[in-house]
Amino acid sequence: MSIAEKPALSLLIAAPRGFCAGVDRAIRIVELALEKHGAPVYVRHEIVHNRYVVAELREKGAIFVEDLAEVPAGAPVVFSAHGVPKSVPADAESRGLAYLDATCPLVSKVHRQAERLVEAGRHIVFIGHCGHPEVIGTFGQVPQGAMTLVETAADVAKLAPADPDNLAFLTQTTLSVDDTAEIVAALKARFPSIQGPRGEDICYATSNRQAAVKAIAAECDAMLVIGAPNSSNSQRLVEVAQRRGVRAKLIQRAAELERGWLDGVRTLGITAGASAPEKLVRELIDRLAEHFSITEKEVETAREDIAFKLPRSLEVA
Incomplete structure (x- = not known):
């Protein structure tokens, strides 16, 4: 099919999207732990809820486990960005494990x-x-x-x-x-006397990504959200779009998208959950370009310049 024969498809790409500061920090902690200790470094639970990220870290020498009992005595272990009960670091200490906590601040x-x-x-x-x-x-x-x-x-x-x-x-x-x-x-x-948190508990990245979806929804015939099924913030982005009357779908990779799902779609919204890397967004756009004559427009609703400190033992001079 020549370029001239490809149907037109306008892409509205939400911004912010993808990785947040907490996810960046968690992934970097695993990478630096591998540099410091060498492979393997154990990670309790998926460091972030994204199969692509987990696979990349596994290739570098990370071993993902669900229970500390699977970690050999004395081995380094990283706790995921989602946080763990107090009993987990206590268990790690009792077993002599060198642990790093990648819980989002x-x-x-x-x-x-x-x-x-x-x-x-x-x-x-x-x-x-x-x-x-x-x-x-x-x-x-x-x-x-x-x-x-x-x-x-x-x-x-x-x-x-x-x-x-x-x-x-x-x-x-x-x-x-x-x-x-x-x-x-x-x-x-x-309960009129109930006490709320001093600030908003829902994180800035979750709020910003939902606001970005709302900003483009009215102009979209459909929307794709890149993220994992077990990613809460990604699932919420699908719901936000659907509540705006937009047909929306969660996919993990471009290969999951069936061409027929886009029948009748002239304007497609694209976003990504906070644990999905930007390369998966580009992969999807490249896949769409194989079948459509695409135009891209990024719609930015907020700027994010937040960065979180690494654990002191891993800080790079």
Whole structure:
């Protein structure tokens, strides 16, 4: 097919998209640990929820495990960006493992807030997704029974706290901004004295990527989100687009896209979750260019210049 015969396809590419500062830091921690210790370096859970990133690090010598029991005594191990319960570093220390904590600093901030609230005698209502590693890690910062999980506004009506006037709420960092606002409103309506976090718990990257999708949705016939099925922030981007009336699909790589899905699409939105590298965005655009005469337009809604410090033991001079 000649270029002239290819159907036209306009691409609206959301910005910001892709890697956030916490993901950049976590990946760099594994890379620097490999440089410092040599292979293998063990990583508890996927360092970030992206199969491509995990495969690249595995090729460099990282070994991914779900349980510290799989790590040989004395071996270096990295904890994922999602955070871990306090019992995990305690277990690592008891087994003599040299560990590095790649928990995103914004998740760590929620951990410290949870500790302070419990020390102050408040029961925490935690807004999040059951079973997500970040939720498991946050619950593991405080004594059992000190937090209650809610996933929807409907869950708020079922709450039966022992002391309704002594509550606080915190949230997972990768939630839907709109859904969370609805749940927070329900909490405040039912428990007027509930104490919220000093600042927004949903991280800047999650909020910015959702806002960028909202900014282009009205002009799109369909939208593709590059990210993993187990990536909370990527799944939320799909939902944001769908709620704006846009047909949206989550894909991990360009090869997953079926040509027929684009039938009738003249303007396609593209974004990527916070753990998806930019090279996967370019891979998708190159794949589309094989079948369409494409024009690209990046729509930027925010600038991100945040960077997080590395652990002192890995800081590069």
